[in-house]
Amino acid sequence: MPQRTPLYDTHVRSGARMVEFAGWDMPVQYSGLLDEHEAVRTRAGLFDVSHMGEVVFRGPKALESLNRLLTNDLTQIAEGQAQYGCLCRESGGIVDDVVVYRRAADELLVCVNAGNRQKDFEWLRDHAGSAQVTNESEDWGQIALQGPRAAAILQPLTKVDLATLKSFRFADGQVAGLPCTVARTGYTGEDGFELFCRPDAAARLWEALMEAGVPGGLVPAGLGARDTLRLEMAYRLYGSDMDDTTTPLEAGLAWVVKLDKGDFVGRDALVRQKETGVPRKLVGFVLTDPGIARHGYDVLRDGRKVGVVTSGTKSPSLKTSIGLAYVPPALAAEGSTFAVDIRGRSAEAQVVKTPFYTRKRP
């Protein structure tokens, strides 16, 4: 029996189509994926992301302990800032990719992927040293308000000054009278916010945002649009583009690996891999032949399998067929070509620069 978020009844009542995702009963779409996608790119969309997990580090050693588990460097951000990074095994394989919210040096919240809630909690707890680690996943609802009109919709509902709340910053306050952490983060490539609230406040918060936003073009959006939006940005999806057997260097996440910050779990393996070179690289590609590449399709060169597609879709914004694939380093340069085996048919693909989509700035 899949788990339900505090917004389950709201989704069902609003006519969302529900599917099981990572053990959760989630809305895959409301009005339709393409509609919702376009709304987020041009106006705003509202997503239930309560299935994401929250693990909190507390105590005098909280910052130090968590920094020893994260590939990025938490000493580089201040209180009220968030940072993206990976948790790695000793092998360098990725346990999860996470966003850490530094509330204080002795209180940090790790936002983890839905499917990894228990795995991450156990991993963090078992490697945390003397920091106090709590799984607060059941204690938070989470709603993402994303799109160019997000700030204009949210500001009238809160005293948090959104003009000074920059990207990857967060603040505690109230939204529509409900206590929230307002974070300027997201997974769509647009401006937007993720609101952390008490589970029993989630439905009221959702309704308040809808009421405030619908006149300005806000629509509720599902996991389908969330996936095409993130893929246009080439944001990696854990479980599809990376897992315990891939390293951040292979996954193109070297920018969140700070090898010179001091020791952290996985560092030795990553240093070695950096010296010897990665065996494969995750690249963005467009199909130049008709078709859509899907997760698991083979990447071919001269008829031989040399890699694998990890994500693929028809880009609703660009109308091209885009994807991510692991390929040998020799094929990873921009402009390189390879074929994708689409159910027995060979379709040409070309490596391109990512993100596929660039946000239109006003």
Added chain:
Amino acid sequence: MNVPEDLKYTREHEWARVKGNRVTVGITDFAQDQLGDVVFVELPAVGDEVKKGEAFGVVESTKAVSDLFAPVGGKVVEVNDPLTDAPETINEDPYEEGWLIVVEASDPKELSDLLGAAAYRKFVEEEQE
């Protein structure tokens, strides 16, 4: 769910409009709704042979790939080429503008096991449970 009375249906959610031995084939309203936004269609060429019950093409939505199954065997005599550039037509008008191919049935008796509208509606309801 729109299920026109004058069509025949497969258990794979294709419809067939039979006029003599010319059979127009598409996917049902239920099928397009389940798929979500269709973004890609792969169809045979005029002159290709299709076999009853076998895949003759593919429709893809942003999330899913779905084979198209021939309700009858025969030669493909018409293909809805505009779908290549406007696959969303299948969502908008699955029974008219969103048709896929016309087959010249080699053995019209093959049509006898297709479902009528009432039977198809019942089939979908049972599948949904």
